[in-house]
Amino acid sequence: MPNTILILEDSKTQARIVGTLFEKNGYKADFAHDRFEALHKLNSRGYALLVLDVFVGEENTLDYLHMYRKAAGDAPIAIMTAGKRDTPLAGSQALNKARRAEVEFLLPKPFDINDVHQICAEAERIRRRKGPVKRILVIEDDAHSRIIYRSYLEDEGFYVAESNSVEDALVRLEITRVDAILIDLIMPGIGGMTGIKVISATWPDVPLIAMTGYTQNPDNLHNALARGAISALAKPFTKDVLLTEVKKALSDDRTVVL
Incomplete structure (x- = not known):
């Protein structure tokens, strides 16, 4: 599924909203609403991008990131966060968390079509490189x-x-x-x-x-x-x-x- 992304978001309404933004950038959106469903889908098929909400139910997704990373293979990972981007300090703190978690992208909420376009373009660059x-x-x-x-x-x-x-x-x-x-x-x-x-x-x-x-x-x-x-x-x-x-x-x- 080279043009399909997997979105892990426990809110079905939010998942549809996020999926629509990615679909406007040429991707097909697939959804998972908990960790077990997400890992099952990742182990069953390939995705172009994995988009994870930080908090899914009572879980912190970053605690299980090693599982997602292994199951996702070479697919880049984007983390949706509630962090703010209006100051360099806030951006630095968010990037620190993402760096430690070894993710490719951050999507601080609320994000828009331009933010998603930016990540889609970069994910495509990564995919074209084919390998670390x-x-x-x-x-x-x-x-x-x-x-x-x-x-x-x-x-x-x-x-x-x-x-x-x-x-x-x-x-x-x-x-x-x-x-x-x-x-x-x-x-x-x-x-x-x-x-x-x-x-x-x-x-x-x-x-x-x-x-x-x-x-x-x-x-x-x-x-x-x-x-x-x-x-x-x-x-x-x-x-x-x-x-x-x-x-x-x-x-x-x-x-x-x-």
Whole structure:
């Protein structure tokens, strides 16, 4: 059932509402109203996406996520939560929970057709990749630079997600699981220097590579390392330099370098 999603929601009314949003994005919706029905269906057929409400009856779905993950196979998982997305802190807290639960997407309630479209598009990208790959998040306000870095990384087989600010990265529904992060230091909003601390709280075990073009102030790079980046790159840098640092960051044996 490549275009069918499974929605676990104990309220039949809410399940139909959610199902309609996904159907408007080209999917067929199947429903389960408790854990046993959901696991039975997952073990009986394949789905393109699994959408789970956090609280189903008296149960917390995250307590059984290992079961859903095993039964779902390669299908990505979206968690519907009651969290708020109007502040970076709320987004960070929600992402922390999702990161620990190893889910691909968050759908903070109330969500709308645009939120669902965003997740459907990203789920399709994941499905086209066919198999587990390392996921790199690039936080960079310059669109041209993001295109270049994405090209470099995708040529090497990485999956790339992009944000134009730290705030955007914290609330984007499709950015939950990441294996390494590239972050520009000079950006609008809270910026990369403060953002390193915020990002590190969101993804505490994910290696972070800082980068900046303002090399006339070398303290920027040193300060980034002091705040938690494992590497700091002065722009412009070559494809080889970027890939070397990313692979080093993803390795088990890594040290902080400048």
